[in-house]
Amino acid sequence: MASVDDLIRQDLAARPDGILEAVAEERDVPMQAVLDCLGPESAQRVPGTRFEEIWQDLTGWGEITFVVHTRDGVFECRGCVPPGTLGRGYFNIHGDSPIGGHLRLDRCRFVYFIDRPFFGKRSCSVQFVNEDGGVMFKVFVGRNEDRSLKEDQLVRFEALRERHR
Template identity: 75%
Template sequence: MTLPVNELIRQDLAAKPDGILEQVAESRGVPMQAVLDCLPPEAALRVPGDLYQEIWQDLTEWGVITLVVHTRDGVFECEGSIPAGTLGHGYFNIHGETPIGGHLRMERCRSIYFIDRPFFGKRSCSVQFVNQEGGVMFKIFVGRHEDRALRPDQVARFEALRAQYQKTS
């Protein structure tokens, strides 16, 4: 008997709990959202994508974070603070005194995940924005100090924001 794909994903996650989630998605032929949905409840909280503006606004107050875009072709990482955004011309436009800027099609954001799990042996906390096809648009990670320790002030903000939405889920 063949196991359902979500059970196979859970087996993959149990075998390598701090591994790269995109590798699991690719090996199982599923979008990243399928993998995020198989994480244990303490590791992942899913909220509706239409909350992006209020979540984004909170993120603008965190200080220097790491923004990651992970595709099959590579991983792009950018450190900086999150600038405020405005709607215009069909995009959520972000500009400011930071290397992070651009134009996002946030109407395509179906879900937002608060992810708290180990990554290569260290705790990792991120807010991941997922599109209508179940792919991750981009991720915003809690920043790290030079010794690679998470910034405690940002962990507190992450945990408070996640708790705020946990109450409403």
């Protein structure tokens, strides 16, 4: 009998550019289980203790797409990643951006650098995973008018991923 990981890998092979959350829901596993089944060319995991260093780098990328994907919807916001500070048990995000709020930094277990096709186009994101294996939010490399990845952000994504190998 195939293990859950084997079944997830079969799903990913059958739909290499599909929605990862659909695989997690179909297999009744947290997103981390799906991310961990992506090959090393597609996913790199680092400890959540690197959150602040990674967040700081993201503040210099310019306009990105910030995504929160739950079973109930996909929420997207375009804007610059604002700076944040620790206070009262939260990482407080503030600045002149539509992206803002308060994160329980202590719940960030891992950060994943994801580089894979999505509906036929290369997609690169930084995904923050909580201690339950769920994705807290994702920061995607932005796209140009022609839907190609913004080259300057792609260079920054690749450099940040390499620094955390």
